[in-house]
Amino acid sequence: MKMKALTVTGPWKIDYGPVEMRPLEDDEVLIKVMYTGVCATDIAIFTGDCSFVRSGEITYPCRIGHEFAGIVAKTGPKVTKFKVGDRVITDNGVKCGKCDACLRGDYANCKNDRSVGTINCWPGAFAEYMYMPERHTYHLSDNIDFKQAALIEPISMAVGAMRSYEVTSDSVVAVIGTGPIGIGTAALAKKRGAKKVIIVGRTPWKLDVGKQCGADFAVCTKDGDPVEQVRALTGGLGVDYTVETSGGLDTPMQAIQMTKKKGTVALVAFYEHPIPNFEIDAWTARSTRVIGVMGEPGNMQMSEHEFATGLNLEPIITQIVDFDDAPDFFQHSQETKKQRIKALVRIGADK
Numbered sequence: 001m002k003m004k005a006l007t008v009t010g011p012w013k014i015d016y017g018p019v020e021m022r023p024l025e026d027d028e029v030l031i032k033v034m035y036t037g038v039c040a041t042d043i044a045i046f047t048g049d050c051s052f053v054r055s056g057e058i059t060y061p062c063r064i065g066h067e068f069a070g071i072v073a074k075t076g077p078k079v080t081k082f083k084v085g086d087r088v089i090t091d092n093g094v095k096c097g098k099c100d101a102c103l104r105g106d107y108a109n110c111k112n113d114r115s116v117g118t119i120n121c122w123p124g125a126f127a128e129y130m131y132m133p134e135r136h137t138y139h140l141s142d143n144i145d146f147k148q149a150a151l152i153e154p155i156s157m158a159v160g161a162m163r164s165y166e167v168t169s170d171s172v173v174a175v176i177g178t179g180p181i182g183i184g185t186a187a188l189a190k191k192r193g194a195k196k197v198i199i200v201g202r203t204p205w206k207l208d209v210g211k212q213c214g215a216d217f218a219v220c221t222k223d224g225d226p227v228e229q230v231r232a233l234t235g236g237l238g239v240d241y242t243v244e245t246s247g248g249l250d251t252p253m254q255a256i257q258m259t260k261k262k263g264t265v266a267l268v269a270f271y272e273h274p275i276p277n278f279e280i281d282a283w284t285a286r287s288t289r290v291i292g293v294m295g296e297p298g299n300m301q302m303s304e305h306e307f308a309t310g311l312n313l314e315p316i317i318t319q320i321v322d323f324d325d326a327p328d329f330f331q332h333s334q335e336t337k338k339q340r341i342k343a344l345v346r347i348g349a350d351k
């Protein structure tokens, strides 16, 4: 049997068309993919402008796509928790299940760790079907539609930011960045009842989407110094918690400066370039707690739970591309970047 799949074979090179399907392992679930989200990482792998490609951790050919949801189409004989027709999501990494660490149940230390569609590539979800071990597959709540289900993976990073600081009804939170993670973080902070949520960015229409999803105030960097603007919104004090999601060169320092003394800053973004003129003294003098946030086990299920209990990020889906048009979408993805927050590729879902 064959399925349509999209594989990046080198910088700016895509193979799109039917590929042979391998047999299903006993412990695997075969998933018919409904929608797959396009991540900045997918585009970076396509253009080759990606630190993990430069470091050799991501190699070509690479079947990209790690943000998806679908329906179980077939189960291996050892699968017990899923049946054909179940709606599912999966982890974005696959542990081998066979090494010493996996056999001890210590999956975090698996020696043959593979990431879906990226490092040590487990074939990704720009394909009609995904193969996934049952242990990495999760049921999807009935009240989450497949489009928003494709957002569960990127929003799991925003969940990570929420796990790093307890937002309460007294909290004043700033979020830098208007991508899916930034807007998702603002929405989650508001869902947790934060007193005031301020979203900071440079694109007015994206800031408006941030407000639609829950931010109380938007600060546009084109209107002047964002640190001054955030301080003005907080009586000169600064916020309790700032989440930096933009990956900009100036934003880590701005995050520290817009946070009140003894406040907390979370860094969720990756920085493709070294940051010049970072004033460590400003950090010390403000007694800021700075934390890095990476994905961790449990975030996917927590993100699913947020959507099941009312998180709605429909407004961030700015574009839906048919699978047959996906190669062309990637070719033009740089030019269309400014019009996009999150693009989804429609694979198995009906129009």
Ligand SMILES: [Zn+2]
Binding pocket: 039, 040, 041, 066, 067, 154
């Ligand atoms: Zn991603």
Ligand SMILES: [Zn+2]
Binding pocket: 095, 096, 097, 098, 099, 100, 101, 102, 109, 110, 111, 112, 113
């Ligand atoms: Zn292992």
